[in-house]
Amino acid sequence: MFSIARRRGCKAGISVVAAVGLLGGCSSGDSTVSGPWAAEFEQVYATATNDFVRRIVADGELTLANMREAAARTMECFELVGSDFFIEELGYGDFSVTIKFELGQGLDEVLEEMGEEVYRASINCELEYWNELWSLWELIRLNPEAEDFDGMIAECLIRNDLAAEGFTGRQFREASMSCGLLIEDDPMNPLSPEERQELFEAHWEATRDCRPQLPGPVYLDEGVAWDCQMDPLNN
Secondary structure (H helix, E strand, O other): OEEOOOOOOOOOOOOOOOEEOOOOOOOOOOOOOOOOOHHHHHHHHHHOOOHHHHHHHOOOOOOHHHHHHHHHHHHHHHHHHOOOOEEEEOOOOOEEEEEOOOOOOOHHHHHHHHOHHHHHHHHHHHHHHOHHHHHHHHHHHHOOOOOOHHHHHHHHHHHOOOOOOOOOHHHHHHHHHHHOOEEOOOOOOOOOHHHHHHHHHHHHHHHOOOOOEEOOOEEOOOHHHHHHHHOHHHO
């Protein structure tokens, strides 16, 4: 299975989809949204391409019921375009978006199997209704007080003897993004779904066999290193 929407880093053989601008939000100036992640809520609202996403984030809260609603809307979109994508609810209340084909396939093989039109329509469904909500959901679930999350992960790696004393959140961030794609949208001139898709496709083809790692080497997509990224406070 190929996980399209993961936080940062990736399991072995899994490419990273765009983390769309949720690291350093912008304020609209007149919003009544408050809380540690207010700026990120406002940024998702500003860059959303449909009223569905704007309605969900308008109050500055994101619930499991909201995510189930977003999953249902994304699945409806998948079904309308006839794709093989599906939403899978995990045991702790999170979701992943998965596409049905074998790991290691190149983009050309995927396009041949799914059909280019269905593939592109499927990616658009995810970009339209899911990706930004998923990224925001992960931020809130893992770091509700908006602390320095990369620093928390670095401390977890140090505690578990996977990184040397003095290893910083910035160093972790650089290592984790060595295979990743970060798109920072300008709210005044956001990228179109087609432009995001083109960036994703080029990145995927170039890095689909890449595995982010620390010196050692310690691969970030397995074992305790992966656990530290998923929930650094529980290690």
